[in-house]
Amino acid sequence: MTGYLVQPASVERFRDGFDGRIVTPEDGDYETVRGVFNAMITARPQVIAQCGTVRDITAALRFARDNALPVAVRGGGHSVAGACLVEDGLVIDLRRLNAVTVDADAMTATASGGATWGDFDKACQPHGLATTGGRVSTTGVAGLTLGGGSGWIERKFGLACDNLLSVDLVTADGREVTASELENPDLFWALHGGGGNFGVATRLTFRLHDLPEFSMALMLWPxxxxxxxxxxxxxxxRTAPDEIGGGLLYLTGPPEEFVPGHLVGRLCCGVLVTCTGPETRLRDIIGPLLATAPPGQVITDVPYAGLQSMLDDPAGFRNYWSDENLRELPDEALDRFCERALDMVVPSPSQHALLPWGGAVTRGQDWPGFDRDNQWAVHPLGLWADPADDDRAIAWARNLRADMRPWASGDVYLNFIGDEGDDRIVAGYGEENYRRLQRIKADYDPDNVFDRWHDIKPA
Structure with a gap:
């Protein structure tokens, strides 16, 4: 809480010369502009600055400083922890800055700070190029990448941050800096997992990869x-080649054409298998799964950008997510994982997911973030509508984590979790990396203006 409301005259002065739009609670579309993916995040900012230029970002930071307002930065708005909103503060809303440019000859793409993975993938698809992005199209490029960047094709191409070539950033004091292997390399290291702790990312450049063919199989069982x-x-x-990604998840059977009527609305076990190759190659690999005769299945070639938007969850549900990374997955761990699925709030869009790491993920550089030697992530992804289900849904996620603890490494992929306390933040980096991040934070944000994304306290 700031203890006072920003004066209307101050807001009007802020509007003068602002290239974007300033939104306050008095505006008729305030609730729409304020809304984020997780309906449990109810913070009401005093001012939302819908920035149209980098100059607007600098002006917004100055306005926040002059009025003693806490700051949040919004890209895609998917942060389950609520990093994109702040009570009684100022939101720097980047959604108008969503351009993506592709240099097919150099095999690079540059995304503005408010671009989503839908924007990014659609720009790359005509060139037969891609890089690892989020598992849905509505996730912000910047937020996902700066937090690590897990996605369906990570086993082939690494995490999103592994493909990051440079980041342009506006710091808390309004400086514009570039981070790359050659410029500000310590900051560049920190941006490979340190999230939005160091400034406002205005432009991110990525290495692209050839992806002329892509296929998927989605199979459902009771x-x-x-x-x-x-x-x-x-x-x-255990033996799948790097071109194979995907995950196993329990979910409510959706009313889709490929789903038999007796599975619609029921708890199902699903397996999604993605392949950075054609359907014929995919079928060769998933033979053991097909031998179990899944009653619901779709196996097809598909554009990568098409898959990315095919699995979008609607905004407006209540969300609680968590994560345990596993070094091994013995039978007993699988038993507990599957038993806990029976506690899911069904029907709902919740997913009780088991995701494979491995492949190129294990060959990533020594960035801050989870231990790349982990083989599996157990990811309860709770989405439900009724507040009366809050306690049950949160307990389900926490109990699944507890079930997995005998095989867990103790670290965590921070993009997968909400606010679980400082100990989990340190676990997400490891103590040595966290101390280094604190020193870098002190260089770029000594007053801890950017404290909404799994806060790293300045040294």
Whole structure:
């Protein structure tokens, strides 16, 4: 709380010369502009600065400083922790800055700070190029990448941050800096997992990869067959080539054409397998899963950008996510994982996910973030509508984490979790990396203006 409201005259002066739009609670569309993916985040900022230029970002930071306002930065608005809103403060809303340019000859793409992965993938698709992005199209490029950047094609191409070539940033004091391997290399290191702790990312440049063909298989079974399917899937992924990604998840059977009527609205076990190659190659690899005769299945070539938008969850649900990274996945761990699925709030869009790391993820550089030697991520992804289900849904996620603890590494991929306390933030980096991040934070944000994304305290 700031203790006072910003004076209207001050807001009017802020509007003068601002290239974008200033939104306050008095505006009729304030609630729409304020809304974020997680309906449990109810913070009401005093001012939302919908920036149209980098100059607007600098002006917004100055206005916040002059009026003693806390600051949040919004890209895609997907932060389950609520990093994109702040109570009684100022939101720097980047959604108008969503341009993506592709240099096909150099095999690079540059995204403005408010671009989503939908914007990014659609720009790259005509060139047959891609890089690892989020698992849905509505996630912001900057937020996902700066937090690490897990996605469907990470086993082939690494995390999003592994493909990051440079970042342009506006710091808390209004400086414009560039971070790359050659410029401000310590800051560049910190931006590979340190999230939005160091400034406002205005432009990110990525290495692209050839992806002329892409295919997917989505298979569904009744939930009570999940344990048998999970064993087949685990064994398949132990030897799967890097071109294979995806995950196993329990979910509510959706009313889609490929889903038999008796599975719609019921707890199902699903497996998504992605392939950075054609359908024929995919079918060769998933033979053991097909041998179990999934009653619902779709196997097809598909544009990568098409898959990315195919799985979008609608905004407006209540959300609680968490994560445990596992070094191994023995039968007992699978037993507990599958048993806990029965506690899901069904019907709902919630997903009880088991995701494979491995492949190129394990060959990433020594960036801050989770231990790349982990083999699996257990990711309860809770989405539900009724506030009466809050306690049950949160307990389900926490109990799944507790179930997995005997096999967990103790670290965490921070993009997968909400606010779980300072100990989990340190665990997400490791103590040595966290201390280094604190020193870099002190260089670029000594007053801790950017404290909304899993806060790194300045040294």
């Amino acid at each position: 939930g009570d067959q999940g344990r048998a399917v999970a064993g087949v899937y685990r064994d398949l992924m």
